[in-house]
Each structure stands twice: as structure tokens, then as C-alpha cells.
Amino acid sequence: MMLFKLVMSSLAFASLAFADTPKLDSGNTSWMMMATALVMIMTPAGLALFYAGMTRAKNVLNTVMMVFSAYALATIVWVLWGYSLAFGNDVLGLIGNLKHMFLNGISYSNLESNGYPSYVFIAFQGTFAAITVAIASGSIIERTKFSTWLAFVVLWVTLVYAPIAHMVWGGGFLFNAGALDFAGGTVVHMNGGLAGLVAAIMIGKRKGFMKTAMMPSSIVLTALGAALLWFGWFGFNAGSEFAADSIAGSAFLMTNFAAAAAAVTWIILDYFKYGKPTLLGAASGAVAGLVAITPAAGFVDVVGALIIGMGGSLFGFWGVTGLKKLFKYDDSLDAFGVHFIAGLWGALATGLFALKDLAWAGSPLHDKGDRIGQMVVQLESVAVTVVFTVVMTAVVLKIASIITGGARVSEEEEVEGLDSTIHGEEGFHL
Numbered sequence: 278m279m280l281f282k283l284v285m286s287s288l289a290f291a292s293l294a295f296a297d298t299p300k301l302d303s304g305n306t307s308w309m310m311m312a313t314a315l316v317m318i319m320t321p322a323g324l325a326l327f328y329a330g331m332t333r334a335k336n337v338l339n340t341v342m343m344v345f346s347a348y349a350l351a352t353i354v355w356v357l358w359g360y361s362l363a364f365g366n367d368v369l370g371l372i373g374n375l376k377h378m379f380l381n382g383i384s385y386s387n388l389e390s391n392g393y394p395s396y397v398f399i400a401f402q403g404t405f406a407a408i409t410v411a412i413a414s415g416s417i418i419e420r421t422k423f424s425t426w427l428a429f430v431v432l433w434v435t436l437v438y439a440p441i442a443h444m445v446w447g448g449g450f451l452f453n454a455g456a457l458d459f460a461g462g463t464v465v466h467m468n469g470g471l472a473g474l475v476a477a478i479m480i481g482k483r484k485g486f487m488k489t490a491m492m493p494s495s496i497v498l499t500a501l502g503a504a505l506l507w508f509g510w511f512g513f514n515a516g517s518e519f520a521a522d523s524i525a526g527s528a529f530l531m532t533n534f535a536a537a538a539a540a541v542t543w544i545i546l547d548y549f550k551y552g553k554p555t556l557l558g559a560a561s562g563a564v565a566g567l568v569a570i571t572p573a574a575g576f577v578d579v580v581g582a583l584i585i586g587m588g589g590s591l592f593g594f595w596g597v598t599g600l601k602k603l604f605k606y607d608d609s610l611d612a613f614g615v616h617f618i619a620g621l622w623g624a625l626a627t628g629l630f631a632l633k634d635l636a637w638a639g640s641p642l643h644d645k646g647d648r649i650g651q652m653v654v655q656l657e658s659v660a661v662t663v664v665f666t667v668v669m670t671a672v673v674l675k676i677a678s679i680i681t682g683g684a685r686v687s688e689e690e691e692v693e694g695l696d697s698t699i700h701g702e703e704g705f706h707l
Contacts, residue, residue, distance in 0.1 A: 302392025308521035309393045309401060315512025316404040320348040320411050323509055327502030327564070328415050329704070331557070331610045334494040335694025336419045337704030343414040343423070347430050351407035354434045356380060359406055360399050362439035363447045370450030372440045391520045401516060405461060406438050409469040413670075415612035416473025420483050420691050423699050425684040428677035433472065437669045441468050441662060455640030456658040457631055457651065459528065460517035462572025462624040463662045470617030471663065472670040474608055479674055480684050482607035484691055494705065496557050503560035507536055510567045514574035524635065528574035532567065535574075535586030539566020542590035550598065558594075565593030565615050569623035573631060581630030588626060589619040621659060628655035 325344040332340040351359075358378045365373030377383055380399070387395040410430050417426075444451045445464050458464060485491070493499065514532040518525035543562025544554045569589025570582055577585065596614030608614060628642075628651045636643035641650035678684040690698040697703060 299388040299390055299392050301388060301394075304521045305391045305519070306393040306397065308525070309397045309516060309519065312512035312516025313397060313401040313404060315509045316401065316408070316516065317348075317509075319506050319509035319513065320404070320408045321345045323502050323505030324408060324411055325502065326498050327506060327560070328418065328499075328610050330495045330497065330499030330502060331493045332418055333491055333694070334705050335696055337494050337696065338700055338702050339423070339695035340414075340418045341704070342700060343418060343421075343426055344411045346423075346427060347411040347414060348407040350427060350430045351410050351434050352403050354431055355403035355406045356399065359434050359439050360402065362435065363402070363406075363442040365443075365447075367443070367448045370453070371444060372449070373443050373447055389519065393519070398519070402442075405465055405513075406434050406442070409438050409461075409465045410434055410472075412466070412469030412612050412616050413473035413476060415610035416470075416477040416608045417480055418609045419695065420685055421476075421480055422681055422684055422686055423695075425677050425681040428680050429476070429674060432673040432677055433670065436673055437472065437666060438464075438468065440669075441665060444661065445658060451654075451658045451661060453639070454654050454657065455637070455642075455644070455651070456654050457576060457627050457636060457640055457642070458572045458624065458658065459575040459627075460514045460571045462568075462620050462627065463658050466568045466571060466616040466620030467624065467659070467662050468666050470613045470615070470620060471666045474606065474613035474617065475667055475670040476674050477608050477613075478606055479671065483609065484688065486607045487605065493557070496555075496560075500556050500560045503563050507533075507563055507567060510536070510571075514571060518575055524575050527635075531574050531577060531579070531582040532570055534579060535570035535582040535589070536563045536566040538583050538586035539563060539569065539590035539593075542566075542587045543594055546590070546594045561593065561597065561611070561615060562590045565589045565619040568593070568616055568619040569626070571620070572623045573627040576627060576631035576635045578632060581626075581632075585623060585626045585630060588622050592622045593619040624659050625652070625655055628652040 321344060325341045328344060329337045329340045361375050361377035362373050365376045368374050383395050385396055389395055389398050410433050442464050443449045445456055445458050446452060510532055511529055515525040515529040518528060540559050540563040543558045547555050547558040566586040566589045569585050573585055593615045596618035597611045601608060601614055631642055633642055633646055641647040641654060
């Protein structure tokens with residue numbers, strides 16, 4: 278009898294241990310690989326075209342090159358050490374350690390809890406790091422040295438993006454406090470948009486800013502870029518559920534609905550302010566709505582998505598047409614106005630409109646039904662992101678400038694255009 282009990286106990290223990298070991302889930306794996314591909318296309322295609330169309334013709338190629346190179350370089354940094362800093366073992370609630378540097382200790386056969394390979398998770402998260410730093414380029418195009426930009430990308434992903442990602446997603450103190458950021462309101466959009474403004478102020482205004490017309494090269498390219506961003510955003514938001522389940526389906530719908538509401542809202546605002554609907558406004562509105570819904574996508578219902586999308590457009594419109602003119606900063610392509618302002622609204626609106634049952638376990642809203650407590654946590658995450666990003670971006674750009682002998686191109690290069698002077702190519706043969 279004693280032997281029988283021992284055998285049964287051993288079998289029970291073995292079955293329990295086996296049950297805790299993830300099994301490969303082909304459905305989740307397929308979805309996460311597709312989501313990763315969708316987010317990838319957002320940067321070197323979607324964002325590159327979105328920015329290029331708003332740039333003057335003589336700088337189109339340089340604008341695309343800054344985004345394209347940011348994706349490639351950030352991906353390398355992410356795999357070699359960025360992932361470990363963001364998702365490695367916690368150090369003081371601020372950053373991960375270097376345990377997984379060069380992906381040490383992670384095999385192709387390792388699985389995440391939802392049954393898809395860890396390598397897919399690493400690739401997925403790497404696309405977020407890449408687009409975040411690429412967003413910042415929109416504030417400083419047409420006057421920044423390409424060599425300075427490359428140094429900035431390496432340092433910024435390492436010292437700014439990775440710590441913020443760890444604090445909010447990777448087991449840092451904001452994660453443990455229950456901050457809700459489904460797909461990157463603070464980590465991606467506030468972070469990248471604010472970094473762009475800091476860099477724009479430090480580098481200085483373009484020659485002729487607010488004195489001469491700086492006409493966009495092709496609004497059609499911008500609209501095409503916005504459409505690609507909209508398409509890729511389904512992977513961005515729905516993929517952040519890390520499973521092919523009902524929450525991912527809800528995030529998919531809310532993403533689309535909020536973007537549509539925001540696009541229509543910006544068109545209406547154009548009518549009121551300028552008397553004409555503009556394609557640039559429609560494209561900008563869609564992106565502002567996508568930005569705003571990002572932190573809330575998997576937490577809200579249709580009503581919440583509608584309000585968040587419309588609010589993203591309203592605040593983004595104000596950031597582009599009001600705030601920028603008031604303070605006269607040269608945010609070339611309005612990365613701050615659209616990404617930071619709409620992202621800030623989205624991060625706070627998440628606390629207002631998230632549903633208790635959909636909020637992450639560990640958050641004040643989910644665990645205690647405490648919406649006020651959740652708003653306090655959301656405010657804390659916003660404040661930490663603002664302070665950390667401003668200080669560290671300034672430090673990073675200063676270091677990059679010292680390394681490359683100054684961040685700004687010469688006046689002659691700026692007047693002639695960076696396509697020919699830096700790259701020896703032309704975006705358009707006019």
C-alpha cells in the first residue's frame with residue numbers, strides 16, 4: 278500500500294509539472310509571427326512613406342533612409358542586448374540585467390506561456406523598439422547629420438527605450454504598480470514623440486522655418502503610408518494580446534473603429550478651421566486615433582474606443598495647429614503633436630474607460646475595482662515617462678553629437694538638400 282501511494286504521488290507530481298510546461302500552440306505561433314510581420318511593415322514602409330510625403334522633395338530620400346536605417350540598426354541592438362535590458366531579471370525596478378545578452382540562455386525551442394516560441398516574442402518586441410526610435414526622426418528631418426542619427430539610434434534604444442519598456446512591461450516598478458498600457462501608449466508613442474521634440478529643440482530650427490513655405494513633396498505618399506500604418510497596427514495592437522483569442526479580436530475591432538472615428542473627426546475639424554477637407558488631415562487623424570487607442574485597445578468597448586479615437590484626433594489637431602504655433606518649436610513632421618499628445622490622451626483615457634474584467638490582473642482596476650487608484654497609476658506612468666525621456670534623450674543626443682562632431686548639417690548642405698549632399702541620390706528626378 279505504501280509503495281502504491283508513493284507511485285501515485287510521483288505520477289501526480291509528474292503530471293502537475295508537465296501541465297505547467299507550455300506546449301507549442303500552432304495557432305498562437307502563426308498569429309504572433311503574422312503580427313510581427315505586420316508591425317515590421319509599419320516602419321520601413323508605412324512610417325517611411327508617411328514621413329516622406331510631408332518632407333520637401335530635396336530631402337525625401339534622406340527621410341526614408343533615416344527610418345529605414347533606424348529599423349535595421351535598432352533590430353541589431355535589440356537582439357544583442359536591448360531585449361535583455363528590457364525583459365531580463367529586474368534591477369531596482371528600473372531596468373533588466375544582461376543575463377540574456379546575445380540571447381544567452383534562450384533556445385529556439387523555448388516557449389512562452391501561450392505556447393509560441395520565445396524567439397517570436399523577441400522579434401515582435403524588437404519591432405516596437407525600432408518604430409519607437411523611428412518616430413522621433415520625424416521631428417528632426419531636413420537638418421540632422423546621418424552619422425549623428427545612427428549613433429543616436431544605438432544609444433537611445435539602449436538607454437531610453439529599453440528602461441521604459443522594462444518599467445512598464447518587463448517587470449519594473451510601473452508594471453508591478455498595475456499600469457495599463459496594452460500596446461505602447463507610454464512605451465512607444467509618448468516616448469518617441471517626446472524624444473523627437475527634445476532633439477528638435479536641441480538641434481535647432483530649420484533655415485527659413487516660419488518664414489518660407491516648406492511644401493510637402495507628395496500628400497499621396499503620406500496617405501499611402503498612413504494606410505500601411507493602419508494595416509500594420511492590427512498586428513501592433515491585437516498582437517499585444519500574445520494569443521489568437523477573443524481579447525485579440527476585440528483589440529482588432531477597437532483599433533479599426535477608433536482610427537476611423539479619428540479620421541472623420543479630423544476631416545470635420547479641417548472644415549471648421551480651413552473650410553476644406555484635406556487628405557493630409559484625414560491621414561493625420563487616422564494615425565492620431567491609432568496612437569490614442571494603442572494603450573487601451575484590449576481594455577475598452579466600442580463606446581470607449583469611439584471617445585478615445587475622437588479625442589486623439591481633437592488633441593492631435595490642437596497639438597499640430599495650436600501648441601506648435603504657440604511655442605514656435607520646429608517639430609518638422611509633427612511627431613510630438615500626433616504621437617506624444619494623442620498618446621498622452623490615450624494613456625490617461627485608458628484609466629477612464631478600461632473595463633474592470635478586461636484590465637490586467639494586478640492593476641487597481643481589475644483587482645479592487647478602484648478606478649481612481651488606476652488613474653493615479655496612469656498619471657504616475659505618464660510622469661515617469663516624461664521625466665525619464667526628456668532627461669535621457671538630452672544626454673543621449675549630446676553624446677551622439679560629441680561622437681560625430683555636431684548633430685547639424687552645414688548650412689550649404691541644408692539649402693541644397695540632404696538627398697544629394699549626404700547620400701548622392703535623389704528621391705525624385707524633377
